[in-house]
Amino acid sequence: MNGDTILKVDNLRVEIDKKKVIENLSFEVKEKETLVILGPNGAGKTVLLRTLLGLVPYRGDIKWRSGIKIGYVPQRLPLIKDIPLSIEEFFNLKKTSTKEILELLDSVGIKVPNVLKRGIGDFSSGQFQRILVAWGLVSNPRVLLFDEPMAGIDIGGEETIYNLLEKLKKERDLTILLVTHDLSIVYREATNVLCLNKKMLCYGLPREILTPQNLSQLFGGKIKFYQHKDAKSIYT
């Protein structure tokens, strides 16, 4: 493995219930990169993240840099509503010191009085997402796997989650793998983009990769792509 390579995936194949979910995927991630994994719903993006974490059986090769710590920020935790849980209790499930909890919450922008005793249910979905980021950052991982951060959050929330990611990257030397179906994220965040629809359909720099043809192939149907003046992109 090269010096600055953090992850090398070779010919990855994943089958679930006898259906091919990921076919012959190969790519590499280098230190401090942000790889955006882009694709329509059902493309296997979440499965890819889970496979990289060792949660799903696979064929092929997945090589993380040895000893590397990986944090995972899942898309949502629907079952957490069933249990009354305070913030403190949630982080104690990962044996986190009070000091670290407070530091992490502060660094993700949760500034709420008496936060430790608050119930998880007291927070908005945008805040809860940040709490999940803090959770993923416990024990200071070098890599963060981020699943669809924007699912269900309004535009105001989007802006700030991305600012947060940028801030965390700078502060912590993070390498980020971010899964999304939202194109507008790619230009802002990605070092590289991997287009996934079961197979790898494109891989490389956003500027080069995100051609209308590639996007049509990825999402199906006609896609028009506009780049807004201040580099935020919109697509139809």
Add this chain to the structure above:
Amino acid sequence: MLQKRMALVAGPLGHLALPGIALALLYGFNVSLGAFPFIILGIILIWLFELRTKLPMEVLTAVVFASGVAISFLFLPIKQAEAALIGDISKVGSWETIISVILSILLFFIVRKIFPKMTLINISEDLAKAEGINVKKYNFLYLGCVAIIVALGVKLVGGLLTVALVAIPAATARNLSRNIKEYSFFALFLGMFSAVLGIFLFKISQFSAGPMIILANTFFFLISVFFKRS
């Protein structure tokens, strides 16, 4: 158990125990001992069904529980039906009580030890696995504890009502608590208190203990609904 949406599964386990209870009554041995193997069988069946079909748990448990009741009535001595269905506390001997207490205390410590990991598993199996928790092992331990609890419970409240022993205190506690510490404390306390109250009511009235315990539980549940923290 409420955490895992398994509150409804406890019901069928009680019903599944009925053939075992019936056998025990027929041949004169300890009801909990008779119930236990059938509960284990029940757990395995439900687990298997869940893996092989994609039917929701509730449907599977309905199938399993109705069958359990039906089978037991094939050979349940009718005079002892009441004991089997709703329990008979007057038949509990001193030895049984001592063993039950010891088992309960043992279970208490086991559950307390696995509680943090189980909570994480209940929130998200993915997060738990990512933390290196052996989810299969803990689910298995958990089910084992449930089986023992249900086996002990059938003596007190019979096969039909075990669901209440397991589910109602938890539901009541859920209404009253803001964090997990309060939740477990309330559930424990309510369970104990309702049992004591139920037995007390049994002593002063002529109604059977089993139903009285359940009704005590229900009474507290209704109060909690009234006072539910929003």
